[in-house]
Amino acid sequence: MGKIISIANQKGGVGKTTTATNLSACLAVMEYKVLLVDADPQANATSGLGVNTEDITGGTYECLLGQSAVEDCIIEPDPDTPNLYLLPTRIDLVGAELELVEAKQREFYLRNALAPVKDEYDFIIIDCSPSLGLITINALTASDSVIIPIQSEYFALEGLGKLLNTVRIVQTRLNPQLSIEGLLITMYDARLRLARQVVEDVRKHFKHMVFDTLIYRNTKLAEAPSYGRNIITHDATCSGAVNYLNLASEILKRNKISK
Secondary structure, three states: OOEEEEEOOOOOOOOHHHHHHHHHHHHHHOOOOEEEEEEOOOOHHHHHOOOOHHHOOOOHHHHHOOOOOHHHHOEOOOOOOOOEEEEOOOHHHHHHHHHHOOOOOHHHHHHHHHHHHHHHOOEEEEEEOOOOOHHHHHHHHHOOEEEEEEEOOOOOOOOHHHHHHHHHHHHHHOOOOOEEEEEEEEEEOOOOHHHHHHHHHHHHHHHHHEEEEEEEOOHHHHHHHHHOOOHHHHHOOOHHHHHHHHHHHHHHHHOOOOO
């Protein structure tokens, strides 16, 4: 049975999509079958893997509302990463928030949509939007765990308490199996004393919840989406690729998963 992991933080610009796409790609090159679910109306995970959102005939929106089956909407975005699959999205996903407001069991729509394909993948990674809205709640309800990216800057912990409280509410009311996979420090620059201090503070406060792996600030990570590639196919030797390969290995180790 595949493990579903959401990448979530209501704070924007912390590396959610970068983490979702590149962690998925790294697990894929390690020969795990991975489905990346784009659950952000901005569709950055979709376009960042070279998929034109205007060409999508079915995606997360249709699956969430039961208009299409997930297996009918999944595509292979990168022929050079054969184990990576994508459930794409378009801007119309933003309308799902409104359409689900009056629905019964509205927090379970994504879980129900993914249920038929969960056993077909080793990992399902969900890229969440920078909000704690209904789509993100759906993602957390559908997930086994959540990775929280934290930028290594002054306001890193701003809003983290609210997100952790949301996770606790989901655990209590909707999904008792949900756990925190880990807090991930992103955009780290070892030259900056502030960045080192943020890492020290986060690790002191959250201890084992923080991944050992740090995602360093890296130009290649920033430019890869403009070429429609993940970091492995863009430049597998850069520090960004090494960081995400290390993260994938750490997640496998934490979950005692091996081939």
